[in-house]
Amino acid sequence: MFGKINPYMILRIDSHNKLDPFETAIETAASDWPFAEQIQLVDTVTGNVCRNMTKVSLFANADHLFIRFVCFTDAVFSYLTKRNSNVWEEEVAEVFLQPPGMENYYFELDVNPNNAVADLYIRNDERQDGSKNVQAIKPWTCKNLETRIFVKGKLNEKGGAQYWIAEYKIPFVSLELQELNQAQKCWKANFYRIDRSEKETEYHAWNPTGKIDFHMMEKFTSIMFIKD
Numbered sequence: 001m002f003g004k005i006n007p008y009m010i011l012r013i014d015s016h017n018k019l020d021p022f023e024t025a026i027e028t029a030a031s032d033w034p035f036a037e038q039i040q041l042v043d044t045v046t047g048n049v050c051r052n053m054t055k056v057s058l059f060a061n062a063d064h065l066f067i068r069f070v071c072f073t074d075a076v077f078s079y080l081t082k083r084n085s086n087v088w089e090e091e092v093a094e095v096f097l098q099p100p101g102m103e104n105y106y107f108e109l110d111v112n113p114n115n116a117v118a119d120l121y122i123r124n125d126e127r128q129d130g131s132k133n134v135q136a137i138k139p140w141t142c143k144n145l146e147t148r149i150f151v152k153g154k155l156n157e158k159g160g161a162q163y164w165i166a167e168y169k170i171p172f173v174s175l176e177l178q179e180l181n182q183a184q185k186c187w188k189a190n191f192y193r194i195d196r197s198e199k200e201t202e203y204h205a206w207n208p209t210g211k212i213d214f215h216m217m218e219k220f221t222s223i224m225f226i227k228d
Helices: none
Strands: 008-013 037-040 054-060 064-072 092-098 105-111 117-126 132-137 146-153 161-171 184-196 201-205 221-227
Touching: 008 037, 008 054, 054 184, 064 092, 064 184, 092 161, 105 161
Parallel strands: 008 221
Antiparallel strands: 037 054, 054 064, 064 161, 092 105, 092 184, 105 117, 117 132, 146 161, 184 201, 184 221
């Protein structure tokens, strides 16, 4: 029996708020953004607390969605450096976003500790036998996406790191949307981390899926954007 489902998150947007965390240097302490909403990821199979904690902060202004992962660990192994390489085969932070009206489509934005990005536009259909047909629609690029990384310690060394931080600055318009100009919008989303530390691989999620499968739209959780 896996953990309690997270029903939703509310992100309030002040249309006059131009706060941009990326205008200053990345905060290298393993801290949350104090102005943001906070969640903690759990084991995606069981819903239990993970051996290495993953904290996620979320904030939005009128134009961008900002996400900060703080990923605790005993080592960080990451070798891939090219955009749209298979970053999920190593240590990675992953964002799945499904704005309204997308039905069987959603966006996947991944980043690894080398700041290598994979941006994917996913079609996820159910076959007649009940299995899923997950396909990345190519080419697709999240235009003007910004990401940044900090590693506390050394990459690719046993016992060499304490945590790593991944931050996203995602333009709404690059998700084929304009700014959130309605009173409220409800998105579906999930956030994941693959923790490939020294001892074992763990799969972390905001809302657990019950098995090692992140592409389960029925497990996506709601984010309600409310414009003040």
